[in-house]
Amino acid sequence: MxxxxxxxxxxxxxxxxxxxxxxxxxxxxxxxxxxxxxxxxxxxxxxxxxxxxxxxxxxxxxxxxxxxxxxxxxxxxxxxxxxxxxxxxxxxxxxxxxSGSAPPAGGTPPESAAEGPPTIQIPPERQQQIGVKFAAVVLQPARIEIRAVGRVAPDETRIAHIHTKVTGWIEDVFVNFVGQPVRKGQPLFTIYSPDLVASQEEYLLALRGRRELKDSPFSQISEGSSELLQAARRRLELWDMTPAQIRTLEATGKVARTVTVFSPVSGVVTERAAYHHGRTVTPDLDLYTIVDLGRVWVLADVYEYEMEHLKVGQAAEIELPYEGQPNNLAGRVTFIAPFLDPKTRTVQVRMEFPNSGQMLKPEAFVNVRLRRDLGPRLVVPKDAVMDTGKGQYVFVDKGEGYLEPRPVKAGAELERGRIITEGLREGERVASAANFILDSESRLKGAFEAMGRPQPGTAATAASGPKLRIELATSPSPAKVGKNTVRVKVADPQGQPVAGADVDVRISMPQMGSMAPMEAKATLQPETAGQYAGEIEIPMAWTWETTVTVRKGGQVLGTTRTSITAR
Structure with a gap:
């Protein structure tokens, strides 16, 4: 109970x-x-x-x-x-x-707005509040500047490898550590070689024969002694005996047990194998590597899109990244690699710079600047160009607060601007500040993806391709929140109705802040030949992105994108 x-x-x-x-x-x-x-x-x-x-x-x-x-x-x-x-x-x-604009207070937007991307309007006082600034499109001399990080490297045409042309043994070593500077003609080491000793003896023998037979009444004997002497001298020269060493041999008449090897170039020793007394040497042994650092290379990697501004002979400048050293050293481009690095998509550029004071050390990093004059070009401020990933746009001042987001083709970036190759004329004004406020990221993407669509709230006529003509209308018009009737007319390019098709209408709204994305869909039924109708539930007042899809036999015949504005 x-x-x-x-x-x-x-x-x-x-x-x-x-x-x-x-x-x-x-x-x-x-x-x-x-x-x-x-x-x-x-x-x-x-x-x-x-x-x-x-x-x-x-x-x-x-x-x-x-x-x-x-x-x-x-x-x-x-x-x-x-x-x-x-x-x-x-x-x-x-x-x-x-999209961040104000409704027109009387009058209509500029004519270009109706034909191209949707024009927005912001009153001048509002522009001042949000920091909108304008700059003129100017025709001015343009100079492209490419910046890159360079690496100093030895000039490979100034590297000398020291070998002997005979087999022998090292006696004395005069240059005995890596990094030691040497001058052209400086002694490097002495070598004992039986071949050199024998060649000296042959030369002295030929020299005595020449002296005794030069006055022979037989011309053949006299000429033969001269030829023998020249051949013996030529052998000594080919084995790198210097003219001074040969003159000493002639003057003394004595064979030198060891012969001194001299440096053929000035530079710095970077490799050394002539280590000690008694080491056996052969012609294939690299005893010294000497690099002349009076002129060096600078190697830099330049991006693929900057290649068009490079040419051999172009002026180049470098800056040293540390203080206490002079900057703006001048050089020139001597070589551009004929292939790209497939991993970094860069091309290597080689420049030559004088280095008399050896201030540029191999393997050091420097800042490289490459400049090239491009002649007169249309230039706008860098911040005026907005890149959406699908294209580039600027906001053009059309007067009376109207701003037209106009597609352009932008070229290279300059030090204080950006080149425009297509889409603007000299003297036009473009927004150069607060562009992100003019159209926030989500608004910008939505507006630019919908470029060329009918104005919101009007019946849309847009062909998906050469196959169909698709027209959409709502009842009531404009649409209201709640249930609405949508009608779609489908015709072929000749205007004949397309019957027996499956027609779907989908409306969607992207995520806005904390509000989740929304969408609704309706499948239309045939009303008359080529006309289809159905009801769709519109959740709230908004300008809805609308997609109409026409199928037949499971295949998509065409689609069109438009918009429905619900009040």
Missing amino acids: HMERRRLRRITLIAAAAVLMLGTAGLTWRWRTHHAGSAASAGATYYCPMHTSYHSDKPGNCPICSMKLVPLTASPAAGAPSPSASATGMADMPGMTP
């Missing part, structure tokens, strides 16, 4: 709560309807962007959601908010439409 009473009491409480909730909802609905109607009839001037049915003749907050009321601008339907305002809900930025 006690349990039955408790159960009955619980049921009674639940029923009372349900009645209370229904009553509250009814009163709220009546209050909203009454105030909306009275506000509209009284000439309301403010509305809630989230609850568009609420209007007020005074500024303040919405009593339903506490959102700030925004001014109601004139629209085709009396008492209804403007499409741009109700579709976006940007109540925190009064006077701006979905």
Whole structure:
């Protein structure tokens, strides 16, 4: 009995709560309807962007959601908010439409806006508040500057490898450590070689024969002695005996047991194998490597897109990355590699620089600057160009607050600007600051992806390709929040209706801040030949991205992208 009473009491409480909730909802609905109607009839001037049915003749907050009321601008339907305002809900930025613009206060946007990307409008006072600045498109002499990190390397044409041309043994070593500077003609080491000793003896023998037979009455004997002497001398020269050593041999008439080997170049020893007394040497042994650092190479990697600005003979400058050394050393480009590095997509550029004071050390890093004059070019500030990944755009000042996002082709970056190769004319003004505020990242992507679409809120006519003509309309027009009828006409290029097709309409809204993305879909049914209709539920007031897809036999015949604005 006690349990039955408790159960009955619980049921009674639940029923009372349900009645209370229904009553509250009814009163709220009546209050909203009454105030909306009275506000509209009284000439309301403010509305809630989230609850568009609420209007007020005074500024303040919405009593339903506490959102700030925004001014109601004139629209085709009396008492209804403007499409741009109700579709976006940007109540925190009064006077701006979905892409950050203000609705035109009389008149129409410039003609180019209707033909190209959607033009936005921001009042001049608002431009000043958000920091919009403009700069003129100027035709000026342009100089491209390529910056890269270079590495100093020895000039490979100034590297000498010291070998002997005979087999022998080292006696004395005069240059005995790596890094030691040497001068041309400086002694390096002495070598004992039986071949050199024998060649000296042959030369002395030929020399004595020449002296004795030069006055012979037989010309053949006299000429033969001269030829023998020349051949013996030539052998000594080929084995790298110097003219001074040969003259000493002639003057003394004595064979030198060891012969001194001299450096043929000036430079620095980078490798050494002539280590000690008694080492056996052969012609294939590299005894010394001497590098002349009076001129060096600088190797730099330049990106693929900068290759067009490079040429052999081009002037080059380098800066040393440490203090206390002179900067702006001048050189020139002597070689551009004929192939790219497949991993880094760069090409190696070789430059030559004088290095009389040996200030540039091999393997040191330097900052490289390559400049090239390009002649007169159209130039805008660097910040004026916005790159979306799909294209490049600038905001062109069309006057009276109108800003046109115009696609351009941008060239190389200069020190204080960027070259424009297509899309602008000299004298036009472009926004050079606060571009990210003019169109935030999400707005920018959405607007640029929809370039060329019909203006929001109008019936869309867009062919997906050469196959179909697709027209979309809504009833009511403009659409409202809730259920709407959508009608699509499909015709072939000759205008003949396309019957028996499957037509889908999908509307979507991207994620906005903390608000999750939304979408709705409707499958249309045939109404008449080539015309299809169906109902779609629009969740809220917005300009919805709309995609119409036409299929037949499981294959897509065509699609079109447009927009539906719901109030």
